[in-house]
Amino acid sequence: NRPRGRHRAPATMLDEEFADIPxxxxxxxxxxxxxxxxxxxxxxxxxxxxxLLQLDERSERALRLTEHVIDLNAANYTAWVYRRxxxxxxxxxxxxxxxxxxxxxxxxxxxxxxxxxxxRRRCVERLGAAGEAELAFVAECxxxxxxxxxxxxxxxxxxxxxxxxxEELAYTARxxxxxxxxxxxxxxxxxxxxxxxxxxxxxxxxGEMDFAMAHAAGDPFNQSPWSYFLGLVAVxxxxxxxxxxxxxxxEPVADQHANCxxxxxxxxxxxxxxxxxxxxxx
Amino acid sequence: DDLDVEAHVHYxxxxxxxxxxxxxxxxDSTRMTLVYFAVSGLDLIGALxxxxxxxxxxxxxxxxxxxxxxxGLGGFRGGPAAGLELAxxxxxxxxxxxxxxxxxxxxxxxxxxxxxxxxxxxxxEAVLAGVRALQLPDGSFQGHADGEADVRFVFCAAAISALxxxxxxxxxxxxxxxxxxxxxCVTYEGGFGMAPGQExxxxxxxxxxxxxxxxxxxxxxxxxxxxxxxxxGRQVGGFQGRANKEEDTCYSWWVGASxxxxxxxxxxxxxxxxxxxxxxxxxxxxxxxxxxEPPDPLHSYFAICGLSLxxxxxxxxxxxxxxxxxxxxxxxxxxxxxxxxxxxxxxxARCAWLxxxxxxxxTASALEVARWLRLALGSxxxxxxxxxxxxxxxxxxxALAGAAGLIARGSRAAGAQPGS
Numbered sequence: 001n002r003p004r005g006r007h008r009a010p011a012t013m014l015d016e017e018f019a020d021i022p023x024x025x026x027x028x029x030x031x032x033x034x035x036x037x038x039x040x041x042x043x044x045x046x047x048x049x050x051x052l053l054q055l056d057e058r059s060e061r062a063l064r065l066t067e068h069v070i071d072l073n074a075a076n077y078t079a080w081v082y083r084r085x086x087x088x089x090x091x092x093x094x095x096x097x098x099x100x101x102x103x104x105x106x107x108x109x110x111x112x113x114x115x116x117x118x119x120r121r122r123c124v125e126r127l128g129a130a131g132e133a134e135l136a137f138v139a140e141c142x143x144x145x146x147x148x149x150x151x152x153x154x155x156x157x158x159x160x161x162x163x164x165x166x167e168e169l170a171y172t173a174r175x176x177x178x179x180x181x182x183x184x185x186x187x188x189x190x191x192x193x194x195x196x197x198x199x200x201x202x203x204x205x206x207g208e209m210d211f212a213m214a215h216a217a218g219d220p221f222n223q224s225p226w227s228y229f230l231g232l233v234a235v236x237x238x239x240x241x242x243x244x245x246x247x248x249x250x251e252p253v254a255d256q257h258a259n260c261x262x263x264x265x266x267x268x269x270x271x272x273x274x275x276x277x278x279x280x281x282x
Numbered sequence: 283d284d285l286d287v288e289a290h291v292h293y294x295x296x297x298x299x300x301x302x303x304x305x306x307x308x309x310d311s312t313r314m315t316l317v318y319f320a321v322s323g324l325d326l327i328g329a330l331x332x333x334x335x336x337x338x339x340x341x342x343x344x345x346x347x348x349x350x351x352x353x354g355l356g357g358f359r360g361g362p363a364a365g366l367e368l369a370x371x372x373x374x375x376x377x378x379x380x381x382x383x384x385x386x387x388x389x390x391x392x393x394x395x396x397x398x399x400x401x402x403x404x405x406x407e408a409v410l411a412g413v414r415a416l417q418l419p420d421g422s423f424q425g426h427a428d429g430e431a432d433v434r435f436v437f438c439a440a441a442i443s444a445l446x447x448x449x450x451x452x453x454x455x456x457x458x459x460x461x462x463x464x465x466x467c468v469t470y471e472g473g474f475g476m477a478p479g480q481e482x483x484x485x486x487x488x489x490x491x492x493x494x495x496x497x498x499x500x501x502x503x504x505x506x507x508x509x510x511x512x513x514x515g516r517q518v519g520g521f522q523g524r525a526n527k528e529e530d531t532c533y534s535w536w537v538g539a540s541x542x543x544x545x546x547x548x549x550x551x552x553x554x555x556x557x558x559x560x561x562x563x564x565x566x567x568x569x570x571x572x573x574x575e576p577p578d579p580l581h582s583y584f585a586i587c588g589l590s591l592x593x594x595x596x597x598x599x600x601x602x603x604x605x606x607x608x609x610x611x612x613x614x615x616x617x618x619x620x621x622x623x624x625x626x627x628x629x630x631a632r633c634a635w636l637x638x639x640x641x642x643x644x645t646a647s648a649l650e651v652a653r654w655l656r657l658a659l660g661s662x663x664x665x666x667x668x669x670x671x672x673x674x675x676x677x678x679x680x681a682l683a684g685a686a687g688l689i690a691r692g693s694r695a696a697g698a699q700p701g702s
Contacts, residue, residue, distance in 0.1 A: 024367050029344050031337040034316040037301045054366050076311050078364040081428045118430040183525040187481040223525045231470025
């Protein structure tokens, strides 16, 4: 675990600075259910947090307090919403910049947390920071966790608003080279083709089909290139002609690998589309 | 494929009425989902009566947001974590930051339905207004104010509407926008992603298909066969959530239920599903995501739901679109009819009642359906908009059960033509 709060000393609820904020115990009723055995530090922080909410104070010390709360429970979505209210009220570009950096620390320790990734989008929007540096940040996250669903979603969001499409096909090709079984990378490639309009170009689509078949032939038990291939056939600008060509591309690989369900499943799908019942039966 | 039912009953009761360890602090804002997992889990393995029903119902209602302090927008919160100091009269003050959350509202209503609560204390119109307020122009829903929006919450909105008997009236959502958004999330693989362009994923695919079914819009699916193929392809022993990822017990529910909704439950292979799930049991109770991991409430619950889909003897039937037992849903539809009878409708308004999406063709249910039909037809609602297919099915079953007389009497009482 990285040290918390890169730019600020960690807060504790005993700090003088929070002394006048009331501590409000949790109202869980007379016969609560699904009780959690909170550690004392957690209870103290949450009690101060409730006090802060009661005051509705939008200040820098509120930022320090909520940072501590998030450190104890990054899924506390109320704390994240409250932070954004504070930042909006304080209206300081410098604070938003620090926020973006701190956000990166939280992501490192909570790669699969919904709130922090959403918060990062808000920071980037406020700062107008959708650019190369952000793409590089996501690439770093994906280097650690190549299939992180949140990271890929964030990357897609970023690409759309930044419009930085030029290098993305090459990026996906690198990811696929590193791990041909990374289905997220294949999905990203399809996404780029879609968003940039390349799917309307028969030559480009054919090139992608060749790319997919090369991988499928290399390891036919990898589902990803087959799904990608079928996806391309379904939207191929040349329609039926492309379908026949696709069958001819798949048949040899299927013939070579009699026990491969991915290859034969793909062939069956294509034959269903062509309506060639005899071939399907075979 | 032996399921150690007693151990899991013990596990769920422990979650509900014991103390979860400190590590569960990460679920402090979403405790309502833990209530739902435990209560529905107990229901599915036949031990619902061992829970303290009163304590659960009281705690659930204590999380309902008071609409007066929230601009008329109601719903349920995940827990009292962000609650303010109680007033002298014991009332919970409203705070814009202690607001409702769609997933918690769904979990709360599902829990109440399972426990047979009459929903009398639910601020129905405020809850629906709260749901509607969270829909964005693109049709998606946020889970809470100033939160992320994705397919999970479209499901929650649709399920909340169904549980409150608002299907057809749709006060809680813009149906066309929601359907449009869902369809936009289909990927080239055939499954659904969290947002348009994102990778097909088991959890999102379930949320999208269940939502489409609840919105009566399954025919909006561009290619049903592709969705079936994607789901079926996720079974690699147990089920994976995405192509080329590891098996995880919860996907036996997310993907399995998706197949059920698509009418292809038979494609779920029983033996490998049961083998993988049962291997993930912890001897002291609970199930984990995969072998060798500690158990957690979410995986314990969804693993059991997955076993229900393959007809495991120890597990009751689940209603795939709503994530509650078929028994609970049938009983709840009676509750909804009672509620609707009490709701004052403007003149000429249509009131839709939701037919149980899956009617079992056996005598006991047919009699239940016949009794329920009589209640519907004899109620004070002057015009009913019904799902005609379900109505025909129900009548046929009732006739088979020799209960046709009930229907005829009920229809005449409501001024309807029995023959029509």
